[in-house]
Structure formats: C-alpha cells, structure tokens
Amino acid sequence: MNIEIRERNIDDVNEFCEFLNKLDDEAEYMLFEKGERNISKERIQKNIESVVNDGNKCYIALTNGKIIGYIIAVRESFIRTNHVAVVVAGILEEYCSKGIGYLLLQNIIEWASANKVKRLELTVITENERAINLYKKCGFEIEGTRKASTLKNGRYYDEFYMSKILEG
Template identity: 30%
Template sequence: MTPTIRQIQLPDAEPFRACLDAVARERRYLAQVEALPIERIREFVESSVASDAAQFVAIHDGRLIGWCDVFSHWAHALQHVGTLGMGVLDGYRGQGIGERLLRRTLAHALEKGVYRVKLEARSDNARAIRLYERVGFRHEGIARAALRFDGRFHDAVQMALLQGPAAERAI
C-alpha cells in the first residue's frame, strides 16, 4: 500500500476532522480527546490552505488516513520555530506512512523558513519517539506530569530538530 501524500485542501476538512477525532479518542497520542467542531476545523483548514502551511495528509483509496503539520510561532523572534503535530489512523501505523508524512512536512516547513521544529510526545509512545529520532529529532528534556488522561499523569518527551541555517550553527 502506498498512500498519496499531499498538502491539505479545502475538501479535506471533514475527513481531516474524522481522522483527528479517531486518533484523539484513543486518549493516548494527542493532548486532546476529541476533535473540535467541524466549523472550527473548516476555519483551520481554510487558514492552512490560504497561508500555504506545512500541513500534509495521507490518502489511501480515497480515505484520509493521516496528517502531519508544522505551524510556526507568531512572535517575530520565534517565527523560525514550529511545533509539530501528526497522527495516523490505527490499522495504518507501522507501514512508513508517518515517516513519509513527516519528511514531506518538514521539507515544506524548511521552505517556509521554519528552522527549528519542536514536539512533545508521551514518554510511553516508543514507536513515535523512534520515528522522531530516525528523522533527526534530538531529546531536549522531559516534562514531568505534562499530560493527564482520566486522572492519570504522563510525562512528555521534548524533542527538537534543527534544519537549514539553524542546523549549520548547531554544535
């Protein structure tokens, strides 16, 4: 199976929301436990399309099965910093889809001037952490009790990738 990886489009709003909601309801991979209402998701996708955002989706047999995005900070001195978000539907994980999404999204983020990409992953999400390490993310710390699901606290691994001019300056 080789899904198509492409930039998000306006008609993707509803399928994107469905995919986001499915991953969120697993209560394991995302900070949210359900997707925002479709009106908010439509606005989000419209904004992404209008700004040529680094937001990509994976499509297999007409179904949106995953996404990856990097959004930069609004403050001037931090505009080179982006935050990564991604998810792949259960049943499609472990097939290289996440890595393809991630690499394509990072390349577009670099084109947009995002030279530092940061993320937080739940510390027990070993598969995601291995993916991020494989792509070049480095561990920067642990945020203790960063997430809370159903009354239970979870630590989060903080990671970052330097690319472009930032990577050249890194020691």
Template identity: 35%
Template sequence: MKIRPIKERDAKSFLNLAKQLDSETEFMLFDKEERKTSVEEQRMKIKGIIHDPFSTIFVVEKDDRLIGYLGAMGNTAKRKRHSVYIAIGILQDWVGQGIGMQLFQELERWANEQHMHRLELTVMTSNEAGLALYKKAGFEVEGVKRDSMRVRDRYVDEYYMAKLIDQR
C-alpha cells in the same frame, strides 16, 4: 497512497480522521468524544492554515480516505518565525508502514522552502513507537515536561524534542 497539502474541502474528512485518532490511541491530545469542533469550524481553521506562510498540514490519502496527517504550526513573532510545532497522527491500521517518515520528509522539504530552522514536538514518554519514529527522523530529546498531561486520572510526562535544520 498520496501525501499532499490539506485543502478546505478536506474539513469533514480531516475532522473524522482526528476523531478516529482520538478514539484509537491515548497518545493524541484529546480524549475520545472530547473534540467538539464542527465541520465549518474545521474548514475555517484549515483555511487559516492554508493562508499562513508559517504553518502547514500534510494529509495522507489512500483510496479517497484520509489515513494520517502532519501539522506544523508556526509563529508570527519575528523572533520565533524560524520555528514550528508539530503534531502527527496516523491511523493504527497504517502505523509501522513508513508513512511517518514520509510525512517528516515532506515536512522537511517544506521547512527548507520556508527557511525554517527548528522543528519541535512533544511526545508522551510512554509512546515508544512515536519516540522511535521521531529519533529516526532526527529529533533529539531536549527535556522532560513533568506531569504535562492527565490521562485516565494519571499524570503523564512528555519529552520535549526538536530537530534543527541548517538554515543559518
């Protein structure tokens, strides 16, 4: 297993990973079959992220297949450049094997190099495994986003979580 920065040539594999995650769990942003991104559109998004000093995506590769990722999306506004918003997804067959913690360690190394101070994310309040991972990685709940999402015709709350890195 290898964790590495995403490359443009990963567009098709990354899109397939995202679609599989959408179908495996209700804890991702998109419903199954909702993601309509083309491979070329995905390649262009990846290209933009690669060239953005405030954003990154790390992928987890096993036997030439992507099995997980962690994306950190930054801000160009000077007042928000110290902060990134995180999304993470790991295929269900690989959950619980320490991959999430490895991804967060890689993210924190990158964040330190980029002089980031704030790492933030949201998680559905019912996502116990995700919540446990984020707390283990040092994230704290800062608040609740009530009725933040609608899943299976039901409103779902999310926790807003963050971790501060000492970069003052």
C-alpha cells in the same frame, strides 16, 4: 498499500472531520480524549483557511481516497521566533508502523527547509516509544522532560520536548 501524501485543502473538510473523530476515539497518546475536541465542518474549514493564510502547512496521508494520517506545522508568529514551527502528527492505529509517519515528517521537513524554518519542535509522551523512535530516525533530539504534563485515566504522564535544527 498505495499511500498518497498531499497538502490538505478545503475539499477535505468532511473527510478530515471523520478522520479526527476516529483518531480521537482510538489514539492512546494524542492530546484529546474521545469526544473532547469540538469538531465541526465550519471549524475545520476555518482551520484549513487559517493554516494557508498564516503560512503554516498541513499534509494528509491517504489510501484509496481515505485520510489515514496527518501532520501539521504551525510557525511562531513573533519576529524573533518566526523561524520555529511546532509539529503535531496523528495516524490511525491500523496504519501505524508502515512508514506513513516517516513520509509525513519528510514532507514537513522539506517544507520547513524551503520556508526559512530553522527549528521544528514537538512533544511526545515518554512511553510512546514508537513515535520517539520515528522522530529520532528523522533527526529529532530529546531536549528535556515535562514532568506530569498529561493526565489520562487518573495517571500522570511525562512528555519529552524534542526538536530538529535544520541546516541552512
């Protein structure tokens, strides 16, 4: 399988909308329930523009021109915390466990290192062992647990806070 990793751009609006709809339909551990996210081409276009304008970064993974995954890092906007970026990633289920998440994370880590980001942080459902193992492989450490932070199908789930402190 040939995988391309590149920055998301304004030409990706339509494909990214389709990708997010599919991701929300199938992702067991993502934040949004099926149909909950307000996805419109206008909203995605504004998001793409604001990511660039605010100094954040979003990469997409593609195969045969089709978006199959993404990762975004959003920096804190305050002077005292501008060295911190929150990371969110998602990959379509059929493409998981193929090294795509690792490639996306490496791109974000390289971007962060080159842009004075000292700390990357994220949350992950404690039962999502596949993602936790990936984050640990990339140098993230568990810092704590958010008890009963997510509700799905009438059941509460805990989340780990994880972070990676970058050198330099």
